[in-house]
Amino acid sequence: MSKRVLITGAAGFLGSHLCDRFIAEGYRVVGMDNLITGDLKNIEHLFPLENFEFYNHDVSNFVHVSGKLDYILHFASPASPIDYLKIPIQTLKVGSLGTHNLLGLAKEKKARFLIASTSEVYGDPTVHPQTEDYWGNVNPVGPRSVYDEAKRFQEAITMAYHTFHGIETRIVRIFNTYGPRMRLNDGRVLPAFIGQALRGEDLTIFGDGSQTRAFCYVDDLVEGIYRLLLSDCVDPVNIGNPDEITIRDFAEEIIKLTGTSQKIIYHPLPQDDPKQRQPDISKARKLLDWSPKISRQDGLKITYGYFKNFTKEELEATKNNKEF
Structure with missing residues (x-):
């Protein structure tokens, strides 16, 4: 019989992929999402399939899934600044109560549990590049803390369930990821820039543009997560693309990609x-034999092709973009 996996946040960007x-x-997939930031359009192609089922449910409340579960992947969480600054309490609850509920389910079902953590656990890092043994530089009461601390708590309780209850657990620390199904108005740098370019607006940079990011295409990320789930690695593992670029240079890449002639404008950097x-990604290379295969140039072409299909009405509805 096929193995069965529960994926929370299933209607979101990463969850749907x-x-x-x-x-x-060949798995039987149970998708779960309360659609607070997810969109059923991302998974509607799966509904006719016999090996896919969906539950509209908030994992911050008690979670019950009948039948056997072999794996649980917890990806339910607002993941963009616009979302978690707008719904801070829900963000904290899905990271704490939601993770607790799902770990309890994993214990009951004897299922392997993988938690989606994030590079945000490193905060504004003083170590570069970031290794898994770096403990981070995080403001516990700042505006971003509702997301950062929720993820840090997720890691702590996941490891506690592993050490105390013997649950099989995995922790993936996800770095900036992009690809089709991102929301143009989710506040992250890539969809913000592409949305502005498609609407004919100037590209907005917060700060002087010298801050850096490293972008991983979604298919590469999913491959890394899949390998981690099936590995024996209990400790956190970074999954991302180490190809670093400044925000200013990235904006120039988007202008070139889209063939537009917008200017770049600057605003103060958020706290x-x-x-x-x-x-x-040394650990991922060694333990998972994983490294990203898709270049930023190729990944951006695919992603831009996806966004180019948006209607004028859809583009107008995303005008409140902010870049963080």
């Missing part, structure tokens, strides 16, 4: 915005 991957691998972000 994970659903696709596990369906392709606690990381100045540098680049993963050290």
Whole structure:
């Protein structure tokens, strides 16, 4: 019989791509999402399939799934600044109560549990690139703390369930990821820039543009997560693309890609915005034999092709973009 996996946040950007991957691998997939930031359009192609089922449910409340579960992947969480600054309490609850509920389910079902953590656990890092043994530089009461501390708590309780209850657990620290199904108005740098370019607006940079990011295409990320789940690695593992670029240079890449002639305008940097972000993926290379295969140039072409299909009405509805 096929193995069965529960994926929370299934209608979101990453969750929907994970659903696709596990369906392709022959798993029976249970998707769960309360649609607070997810969109059923991302998974509507899966509904006719016999090996996919969906529950509209908030994992911050008690979670019950009948039948056997082999794996649980917890990806339910607002992940963009616009979202978690707008719904801070829900962000904290899904990271704390939601993770607790799902770990309890994993214990009951004897399922392996993988938590989606993030590079944000490193805060505004003083170590560069960021390795898994770096403990971070995080403001616990700043505006970003509702997300950062929720993720740090997730890691702590996941490891506690592993050491105390013997649950099989995995922790992936996800760095900046992009690809089709991102929301143009989710506040992250890539969709913000592409949305502005498609609407004919100037590209907005917060700060002087010298801050860096490293962008991983979604298919590469999903491959890394899949390998981590099936590995024996209990400690956190960075999954991301170490190809670092400044925000200013990235804006120039988007202008060139889209063939537009917008200017770049500058605004003050938000509080606690990381100045540098680049993963050290030595552990993933060694333990998972994983490294990203898709270049930023190729990934951006695919992503831009996806966004170009948006209607004028859809583009107008995303005008409140902010870049963080």
